[in-house]
Amino acid sequence: MSGITKIFPGVRALDGVDLEVQAGEVHCLLGQNGAGKSTLIKVLAGAHQPDGGVITWQGEEVTLKSPVAAMKLGIATIYQELDLVEGLSVAENIFLGHEPTTAGFVVRGREARSSATALLKRLGHPEIQAHRPVGSLSAAQQQIVSMARALSHDVRLIVMDEPSAALDPDEVDNLFRVVATLTADNVAVIYISHRLEEIRRIGDRVTVIKDGRTVAVALPAKETPTREVVALMTGRNVEYVFPERPAPTTAAPAEPVLRVEGLARHGEFEPVDLELRPGEIVGLAGLVGSGRSEILETIYGARKPSAGRVLVNGTPLRPGSVPAAVRAGLGLAPEERKAQGLLMLESVTRNVTVSSLSRFARIGWLDHSAERAEARAATRELSLRPDNPDVPIRTLSGGNQQKAVLARWLLRGCRVLLLDEPTRGVDVGARAELYAVIRRLADEGLAVLLVSSEVPEVLGLADRVLVLREGRIVHRAPAQELDEHRVLDLVMEGSPTP
């Protein structure tokens, strides 16, 4: 594959990705969430049509019009969410859509079962019985069934999307044995995982993508240092321009506007204490699953804490109540902008004013022109483009959608802004502008709590940084005292480092 481009409304999901896979190798694909991995494999599986680029299959240029076309060429994909029918048996699932039949429609069940048994044996799992319903199998066994299904076609390339995510260490070993069997048969495997240690164990070569672009091609999987790989995944590939921090003042620091005391959620994160002062940006650095979004949402009342409390200007908030938090002056720009932040059917105006409706209303009666005027003023202040509050929000780019969310809280007059991955899905070029906006809001007196998995972003934007690992704050320091490597070490500590 070379120069693959895929444009979704508002965002370039893939912006010229190159990938080359050889027969019989395990090729690892690395990248952060939202880097474009899933889009890329969907292009490979024929589920998405690329807007540009060339796919070459065994020396010939091909187009993958549909999943069936990809399957016919011998490309099989095992998705993270297994696409098995739980009510059907193992054999029925394996041969779903291409059952051995008599006269074209009578399924020869016995033949299907014996072929299925043979396939499972080849995968080293003869204990999975072909007649059992898939729903009664463990996650690992289901994955084997998925693989057997792929093998039931004459497959030359198998794409595995985070196959180890749901598995125990023992089961992972099993999985690796299966992968080894496959490559021994000269089948190519594209292996996607977050876990670097796995990649070291079974990978041959590594391709890293970030922000829809290839940042490293065909690195040797076993020799490349972890730090280099992580830096490629999270590091800057474009020089971001971060706004300057305000000069430190000698005046006594302002009273904290937000204070979090011993806030905890069972199984998600351990007691957290933090303070946030007006004009200050505090960054939370951590990997996916370190509890960073959970902390943010618990402060905001969207999750109910199991212990601790949140105080705004010294007054405790009612736990687990978003309206109470919003009334107290908190605002959240959620991680999943489309799923959690925006009303995709609505115009920009309505997305901006949704949290401040009562402002434009007298006894529930909305003044539409005041609403629109204020929404426009707020979006203009953030230079949201296009400068027309009537356009549907879904037509905006990611960066402008994020600005609409910020405008919502600006309009509401909030004092504490909680930003969860504010630049995810935002084009690289638009990020600097967003950073400037965030810094300007802080300069105007807002307190900002920033969560990001991009270490340079946290370091560049925040005044102070809290490093989070496995639900615990492991380090606190002013941003100037940290560098990327130090933070990465803190974040990754405990993972095997060669």
Next chain:
Amino acid sequence: MPETSRRGLLFGTAAISAGAFLTACTSNEPDKKEPAANTQPAAADDKPGAPVTIGFAGPQADHGWLNAINENAKSRAAKYSEVTLDITEGSNDTAAQIGQVETLINKKVDVLVILPADGKALTQVGLKAMRAGIPVINLDRIFADPQAYRCWVGGDNYGMGVSAGNYIGEKLKDKPNAKVIELAGIDNLELTQQRTQGFDDALKNFPNIKKVARQAADFTVESGQAKMAQLLQAQPSFDALWNHDDDQGVGALRAIQQAGRDGFLMVGGAGAKAAMDAIKADNSVLKATVLYPPTMAASAIDLARALGQAKGVSGLAELEIPASLTCYSAVVDKENVDQYLPTGFS
């Protein structure tokens, strides 16, 4: 509100129990007659005989007529000191009703009276009861297999249509080019088709009469009002109307009142008390109604009792009760309304 409304529930029960003491459907005379053929000691009479337990299974009483069926059965059974009535909770669900009948079989009742929610679907359980030695009286909705019942008692839907047609025909026979309209019941029920067929066949006897319109309502007041309103709009003038069901007739009369129409003759169906009251008062277009008598349930209890005591029916020469009994669909009009008024249901 709740306690006040409970009082409303009692409305009309008095009329029902009064009606139940009358004799069965075919009777045109008060029940004073004693059988002449007293040489048959085996005929059932009002004197207490051997104890009989009768199991009764009917559909859910969600309609005035079905409710009257239950009431008739209960009060008739209460009349006989030696009769115990084991009545199930009504159900419109075939599976549930089968279960109820099977329970009654297991209880070893002496006789079963079954008004099936769906006659065909309950045939098997009827057969089962018969094989278990429990005679079945099949009420109204007939089983698919005659072996599934000892005796069938029911109304005559075709006959209802014939009676209505003939009554209207007699009233209009001297009027040239008379127009008749029909407000039918639920169209996907066989009984509705039978009533319409009987009505059409009877009207063939009167060449001067033409049926100009027909719409089907669904046995509810609401649908009766809606469909009648449309019929009235469609037909600026007509001479007679047959409405299959007095319940929906309440709505039809409301629509007629709302449209301010008169000058035609309306005949109802089934025999509701409200309809009979209106016929007696003679202040609306409703002049008659054709019976589909709920007293058939009382008759079924009588037959079940006779069966349980191994007796015949008084007034007939037979030693056994008959194998089937079709109730006559009499026409009630101002002339005879007083006689039928106690059987009217609400």
Next chain:
Amino acid sequence: MKQPASEAQHGGPDAAATSEPPTPATTASSTSAARSTEEKGGWRALGLRLDVRNLSLLGVLAALIIVGGITKPDQFLDTNNLQLVLTQASVIGVVTVGMTFVITSGGIDLSVGAIVALASVWATTLATQEYGFAGILFTAVVVGLGCGLVNGLLIAYGGMVPFIATLAMLASARGLALQLTDGKTQIVTVNSVLDLGIPDSYILGIPPLVLVFAAVTVIGWLVLNRTTFGRRTVAVGGNAEAARLAGIDVRRQRLYLYLLSGLCCGIAAFLLIILAGSGQNTNGNLYELDAIAAAIIGGTLLSGGRGTIVGSVLGVLVFTTITNIFALNNLQSDVQQIAKGAIIVAAVLVQRRTLRNGEA
């Protein structure tokens, strides 16, 4: 005239270049003159988009009127018939307005027919009738609100799926209605209620039932389009999680919505009592399906987030007009049902096509 909406749809983010140049942050007052002209353009564009959706239904309605006018010119195109069609549309129309709110919020209310039945039965017991007009109206509305409250509590605070909660309400309300009546028809004898159904009470030739329907429609439209309540309804239906994180009390909003639907059912029950002069446990049969169908062909999204009262009312009128035309032409139920199904499919197909053309 500018067409900002469609322009942006084509161009996506790049359209910014062809639109106005981005102005730096300015105070709200300095550009107010320029903005007011734009506002009109924007609103007209939005209004047009709404019209396009309803236009197709208006087309269907117009076609029906032509068919009616050709087949039965005397009976169809006549004031009495207009009164008849509107009166018959009133009861289900009021229910549909409430249903439109619920569907717009991403919910569903399967219990509307059963609530109408229960309210109409409870309001016509002999005991209630002793309290006359006010007693009947009050009971109908309170029973409707009560059922809506139960629905709302189960869904908003009990965490039940609307489909299941309202299905349970359907069963129990019908059961209670049957228990109250024993299957008997409860005739209304309160003349002040009955009189509202006959022509003497018509105001300027408009039946009171139709006036109530019209009032409910207008109020419903205003509430959905011009109030915070309506806006929150749309937000909850469009993306409940986003609405919650934006600070809207989603649960309370849901509670209010089912209360609103219950209120509409109570009003509809009162109208039905006037119309039929009685209360019966079989009232409101399959209203839930008719109301949902009318709302959907009207253009309300079954998945929520978009609702139109005008469309819903047009949907109701289309159905009522079909029934009327078929009855006037003496066509039987079988044909009526087939045609109704066909027209639902046709209306939705036409609508989708118009919608696509409207956006392209």
